[in-house]
Amino acid sequence: MTNTIATKAAPLLGQSLEELTIWVERTGQPRYRGKQLHDWLYQKGAHNLEEITVFPKVWRQEMASTEIGRSxxxxxxxxxxxxxxxxxxxxxxxxxxxxxxxxxxxxxxxxxxxxxxxxxxxxxxxxxxxxxxxxxxxxxxxxxxxxxxxxxxxxxxxxxxxxxxxxxxxxxxxxxxxxxxxxxxxxxxxxxxxxxxxxxxxxxxxxxxxxxxxxxxxxxxxxxxxxxxxxxxxxxxxxxxxxxxxxxxxxxxxxxxxxxxxxxxxxxxxxxxxxxxxxxxxxxxxxxxxxxxxxxxxxxxxxxxxxxxxxxxxxx
Ligand code: SF4
Structure with a gap:
């Protein structure tokens, strides 16, 4: 189950692997998902969480307002x-x-x-x-x-x-x-x-x-x-x-x-x-x-x- 957390925070872009890992854990996801998020942000260039298809669909919908930080x-x-x-x-x-x-x-x-x-x-x-x-x-x-x-x-x-x-x-x-x-x-x-x-x-x-x-x-x-x-x-x-x-x-x-x-x-x-x-x-x-x-x-x-x-x- 996904925890409810405030999503208005620093954009995800710019955060280190460690910071992203802490963030995904706070949203109720397992630790290894920090590395996945890191790869999608910095290597695959994701513009929003919806694109990150390795994450559960329900989670992506719940976290949809999270600011990634792309122009x-x-x-x-x-x-x-x-x-x-x-x-x-x-x-x-x-x-x-x-x-x-x-x-x-x-x-x-x-x-x-x-x-x-x-x-x-x-x-x-x-x-x-x-x-x-x-x-x-x-x-x-x-x-x-x-x-x-x-x-x-x-x-x-x-x-x-x-x-x-x-x-x-x-x-x-x-x-x-x-x-x-x-x-x-x-x-x-x-x-x-x-x-x-x-x-x-x-x-x-x-x-x-x-x-x-x-x-x-x-x-x-x-x-x-x-x-x-x-x-x-x-x-x-x-x-x-x-x-x-x-x-x-x-x-x-x-x-x-x-x-x-x-x-x-x-x-x-x-x-x-x-x-x-x-x-x-x-x-x-x-x-x-x-x-x-x-x-x-x-x-x-x-x-x-x-x-x-x-x-x-x-x-x-
Ligand atoms: S005014 Fe122009 S040249 Fe001078 S520091 Fe700013 S950007 Fe550079």
């Missing part, structure tokens, strides 16, 4: 190179973007961590749209499962580079990384967490002892220019940011990569490339150069291929 697809676009962009509708109606980027060997998901973003970077469309809320752990995990199921391929790599600043939602990001690694099977070394820098948070991330890659969006070779592009950088000088990066490397033994969005006439000159090389000396880091994709609410322009090439050659 709905609001919109999907595909580009010629195979990239799939999804807008997902969450339980409260909020919309977030997630992107699946395939190559012959990989399927990478670019994951969002917030609805909107409070960092207000001058060149970013998400920043211009303001901030609504942090995503919960299950809402981050759901993005990966959705891409996997829609693109019918296992996700091999993750980059936390979608909407939001991951280090402002650190606990949910770290919780999601643990589930994506332990319960879904994505290697921590295939996961990159990107940040424009939030005081104290790089140190906090280091304490979680994850084997993920940290990607720091530097975007300028000096404090003054950086603070003009990224308003939040006014309170986090570039020297403090790089000092925290050095500490992250010492604590975790992992390298850091740097992201640099190239904006024509702003940060893309050969002199700025030399300045950047000097600034990052000693890091042995890869600098990922990203020619800007213009947006309608900002005047920045994409540099020419020649400018990008010259910057890259000077930086070497």
């Amino acid at each position: 709905q697809i609001h919109h999907r676009t595909k580009t010629k190179d195979g990239t799939n962009k999804f807008l997902l509708r969450l339980a409260d109606g909020a919309i977030v973007e997630t992107v699946g980027i395939p190559t012959s060997k990989r399927l990478t998901v670019c994951v969002s961590t917030q609805v909107g973003c409070p960092m207000d970077c001058n060149f970013c469309a998400t920043g211009k749209g303001g901030f609504d809320r942090n995503l919960d752990k299950h809402e981050i995990i759901d993005q990966v499962l959705t891409v996997q199921e829609q693109m019918q391929r296992r996700v091999s790599h993750l980059v936390f580079m979608g909407m939001g600043e991951p280090l402002l939602n650190l606990e949910n990001v770290v919780g999601a990384v643990r589930v994506l690694n332990q319960d879904i099977g994505i290697g921590q070394r295939n996961i990159t967490i990107s940040t424009v820098g939030v005081p104290k948070q790089i140190k906090r991330l280091a304490q979680h002892n994850l084997q993920v890659t940290l990607a720091v969006s530097i975007h300028a070779p000096d404090q003054e220019l950086r603070a003009s592009l990224i308003p939040s950088a006014r309170k986090y000088p570039i020297e403090s940011l790089l000092s925290d990066c050095r500490e992250y490397i010492n604590v975790t033994g992992r390298r850091i990569s740097f992201e640099y969005t190239l904006l024509a006439g702003v940060n893309a000159s050969p002199a700025q490339a030399r300045q950047l090389a000097q600034l990052l000396r000693g890091f042995q880091s890869h600098v990922n150069l990203i020619p800007y994709n213009p947006i309608k609410d900002a005047d920045y322009k994409r540099p020419s291929p020649t400018t990008v090439e010259l910057f890259a050659q000077t930086l070497k």
Whole structure:
């Protein structure tokens, strides 16, 4: 017989095998059903309990209102190179973007961590749209499962580079990384967490002892220019940011990569490339150069291929 329990609780997605086992036992089911539920959530991608046909029908009907935590697809676009962009509708109606980027060997998901973003970077469309809320752990995990199921391929790599600043939602990001690694099977070394820098948070991330890659969006070779592009950088000088990066490397033994969005006439000159090389000396880091994709609410322009090439050659 099924016990009557309150079903309005944390969604099942995001819970560990142990937590799911405790939950099924509380609903009157035997312990082994925890493993079954875990497999159906994380490997088979169940969207509701009704789909989990190994469970008794009566139980599924009684527990039908239990929230699993899956989103709905609001919109999907595909580009010629195979990239799939999804807008997902969450339980409260909020919309977030997630992107699946395939190559012959990989399927990478670019994951969002917030609805909107409070960092207000001058060149970013998400920043211009303001901030609504942090995503919960299950809402981050759901993005990966959705891409996997829609693109019918296992996700091999993750980059936390979608909407939001991951280090402002650190606990949910770290919780999601643990589930994506332990319960879904994505290697921590295939996961990159990107940040424009939030005081104290790089140190906090280091304490979680994850084997993920940290990607720091530097975007300028000096404090003054950086603070003009990224308003939040006014309170986090570039020297403090790089000092925290050095500490992250010492604590975790992992390298850091740097992201640099190239904006024509702003940060893309050969002199700025030399300045950047000097600034990052000693890091042995890869600098990922990203020619800007213009947006309608900002005047920045994409540099020419020649400018990008010259910057890259000077930086070497
Ligand atoms: S932190 Fe990222 S998402 Fe947020 S405003 Fe800056 S570039 Fe955009």
